[in-house]
Amino acid sequence: MKSWISFLMPEDEYKEKKMLYFLAEGGVLLFLFLVIMIISSNFISLDTGVILLAGIAIFLFYTLGRYILSGIEHTDIATxxxxxxxxxxxxxxxxxxxxxxxxxxxxxxxxxxxxxxxxxxxxxxxxxxxxxxxxxxxxxxxxxxxxxxx
Amino acid sequence: MKNNVKITRIKTSMTQQQLAKKTGVTRQTIGLIEKGEYNPTLQLCIAIAKELDKTLDELFWEVEE
Missing domain, CATH: 1.20.58 (Methane Monooxygenase Hydroxylase; Chain G, domain 1)
Structure with missing residues (x-):
């Protein structure tokens, strides 16, 4: 399947599939976070810089955390x-x-x-x-x- | 998905690492396929079948006993 994100993906198909899931989950969480922040901004004043930084942090920590905990990084370490x-x-x-x-x-x-x-x-x-x-x-x-x- | 990859691989005296290298995936992926925890793409199924000198039926078709 051709996609511009392919250059970020590993060769191995299982690892590629898992990473796509993690990125997609991270993207959905980021989207929900931003929707909540837009709604909240009508009621409370929010610092734009902090919100943007929090959004990046949510996406990065989530995808990195899932990747680390999934045990797919060191695929050949078995003994x-x-x-x-x-x-x-x-x-x-x-x-x-x-x-x-x-x-x-x-x-x-x-x-x-x-x-x-x-x-x-x-x-x-x-x-x-x-x-x-x-x-x-x-x-x-x-x-x-x-x-x-x- | 249940399959006969592990038993066939062992019969041909091939290690997971060797099969992985020949099919262009990682040892972990071969292990997951053998355990039925990952369903490979058709492309990978064909690559495995070719390396083990078997047909797709022999490796991946479920036969009710």
């Missing part, structure tokens, strides 16, 4: 050996990401003249932990799902 290898790779990937993010954020902080070590370490540690957790949950769910399919 304990593969899981442990993937976990080691995940740890080193997170460490590299934290270093690159840390350097980028440090440059931003210095150039924007808002240097504060508390802010810096707080942000880098939070991003690192969040990134690791999301990847770890996805890996764990994928492993559990794949193990049952062997």
């Amino acid at each position: 304990e050996k593969e899981y442990k290898r993937a976990l080691r790779a995940l740890k080193s990937r997170t460490a590299s990401f934290v270093v690159v993010f840390g350097i980028g954020y440090l440059i931003y902080k210095i150039t924007s003249d808002q240097a504060s070590w508390y802010d810096f370490f707080g942000m880098v540690i939070s991003v690192g932990v969040l990134s690791f957790l999301l990847d770890f949950i996805s890996l764990k769910r994928s492993y559990k799902k794949n193990k049952e399919l062997l």
Whole structure:
């Protein structure tokens, strides 16, 4: 099936179908949220910036959350050996990401003249932990799902 | 959907990974098809049947006993 969104979709047909569902569900939730906000705006004053940001957050968190919890990211991790290898790779990937993010954020902080070590370490540690957790949950769910399919 | 993919694959001494690679999908997808938890497209059914050297009937047709 030809669609402009095809370039975002994976090759595997099961994964593609699941992702299309997640995106469609996210789209419907976003639509409902916007309808509720339009109705609410007649009764209360709403900050447009906050509402738009909330809409983006709803769509992103929903689709990302569904994707992570569905266990379709690591499709080939089915044995304990593969899981442990993937976990080691995940740890080193997170460490590299934290270093690159840390350097980028440090440059931003210095150039924007808002240097504060508390802010810096707080942000880098939070991003690192969040990134690791999301990847770890996805890996764990994928492993559990794949193990049952062997 | 019940099917004979798993039993046929095992008879041909092929792993899920090998079948997945040959049919252009992931191992997870092959596992889901074998367990009857995912209904593949006709295109994928044909690809699997060709790799396992069977007809669609032999792999996917339900026969009442």
